[in-house]
Amino acid sequence: MDKFLITGLGNPGSLYEKTKHNLGFLILDQIAKKHFFSFSKKKLGFISEFSFQKKLIFFLKPSTFVNHSGQSVKYWMIKEKIFLKNVLIISDDIYLNFGSFRLRGKGSSGGHNGLKSIEKEIGTSHYARLRFGIKKNHLNKKLDDYVLENWKNEEINCLFSKLDIGVKIVFSFVTNGLQKTMNLFNNNF
Template identity: 75%
Template sequence: MEKFLIVGLGNPGNLYEKTRHNLGFFILDKIAKKYFFSFSKKKLGYISKLNYDKKLLFFLKPSTYVNHSGKAVKYWMIKEKVFLNNILVISDDIYLDFGKFRLKGKGGSGGHNGLKSIEKEIETYHYARLRFGIKNNFENKIDYVLSNWTDQEMDYLLNQLDVGLKIVFSFVENGLKSTMNLFNSK
């Protein structure tokens, strides 16, 4: 059975629950709600699995905090024997316009410490990443990504998460290139 590892980046705990940096956790929570599964605390993260379309999907919310996400990704990738081309990392992106999704198969971290950590641990930048734009006018990058969504942003975000789910499952069903062609032009 083909295996996939879908990783949502974020920080554990109530303090960070509604912050911009927890976008990856938001999307995984939405998937869990839609498919009626929950996460269990395991080594280096909260994990769940779902049999979907004759594939086994592992969903991971690292408990290592964003800046050390690579440790969890590497551990679960090796433990579950998931091929690199079947890994999808979901993160916020401060340089992408708010509400826009971008799917890429490789690239730099764009200054995102979670992506830097993953690249360091798995020793490559050739992995799929789904970025969600949170760009806005801000004075301090760290304060901005760790601040809560405004009510207006949250309303828009909740609607956009459905697009994120479609992208995740298209990646599983159709592969990276087809999914990029379907969604990146929108």
């Protein structure tokens, strides 16, 4: 049975629950809600196993905080013997327009400390990443303050409709692979 590791980046704890930087956690929570599963606290993260079309998916929310996400990703890849081609990282992206998605099989961290940590720990930037746009509209705020700020009321309705697209992208990645999923979803949302 093929194994997949789908990791949503975010910070643990109620203080960060509704922040822009917790986009990865939000998408995994949306998947859990739709498929009626929950996460258990395990080593270096909150994890859930889910069987889907003869594939075993490990959904991971690292407990290491965003800046050290690579420790958790590396641990679970090794523990569950998951091939790099079956790893997908979900993160926010300050440079993409709000609500847009971009799926890539490699690339730079774009200044995202979670992606930098993953690249450092696994030794490559060749891993699939799904980025959700949270483009900064408030130029008077520091980047750290902006990504750790809660979603605004006017963003919430749009946000949750967009999360459903993220869920579709995740399951397409598992069933169709990276290239086909990029062809289906990039530039369409």
